[in-house]
Amino acid sequence: MEKLAVIFDMDGVIIDSEPIYRSWNKDVFKKLKIQVDEETQLSFVGGTAKRKWTILKDKFSLSPSVEELICLQNEIFSQKEWAFKSLLFPAVLPLLQELKEHSIPTALASSSNKKKISDVLDQCELRAYFDEVISGEDFERGKPDPDIFLHAAEKLEVPTSNCVVIEDSYNGLTAAKRAGMHCVGVRHKEIHMNLSQADRTVASLGEIHIEELKELSKR
Incomplete structure (x- = not known):
């Protein structure tokens, strides 16, 4: 065998880490002035940041590029501390x-x-x-x-x-x-x-x- x-x-x-991600995501969504429903949030769990922001850019017609949205997320997340x-x-x-x-x-x-x-x-x-x-x-x-x-x-x-x-x-x-x-x-x-x-x-x-x-x- x-x-x-x-x-x-x-x-x-x-x-x-998923509950913490959810909490931090709220800060990013607030910055972008979008409200992301539960079904949409579940749709990108487990995927990459690129996939996540491709989904959200399309759903909410966001003007920044996917790369810019990832940078915004990284900027906000970098201010947090992981233990x-x-x-x-x-x-x-x-x-x-x-x-x-x-x-x-x-x-x-x-x-x-x-x-x-x-x-x-x-x-x-x-x-x-x-x-x-x-x-x-x-x-x-x-x-x-x-x-x-x-x-x-x-x-x-x-x-x-x-x-x-x-x-x-x-x-x-x-x-x-x-x-x-x-x-x-x-x-x-x-x-x-x-x-x-x-x-x-x-x-x-x-x-x-x-x-x-x-x-x-x-x-």
Whole structure:
């Protein structure tokens, strides 16, 4: 049997950052004088900033370019402070340790930019647990397109059919399925995302066990 590989999303899976993003987004939306409904907000969760602002520019006929809107977001977000270790989900480290003990290759494949990913890994002391770290910044097409996950499988040298992706968003799960991978959806206690594409849904990574991941990869 081909070896199993596990690919993790970051926001909403490794760290509980989505509610904070929502709060900060309100500041950006207020600056632009727009009110973004729940359905629209859910539509860009898990995707890149470029995809998000392409959606919002079109929906609200915003005059700045997508690049200018991203710059505005970065300017506002840069004034905020992250304490990533306080956002780390408790069950993350035990699962990563177990995967490492069993020599199961892992990748972090996040739509976030490289700096944020690096800060999360360093503050939470997780860098040693991932064989590959991949940012959506490096891809023209972000989730829900499968490119980032296909690249992760290639880097790990594991067939896509033997990869299990752990995601918390509709866009992330869509990308995983389009890549021909199996996936586990992580439910958030506050944000109700459509996880219907997941092969299995959990409320915490503590519910995920290696034997179950191996069974998923055989399907």
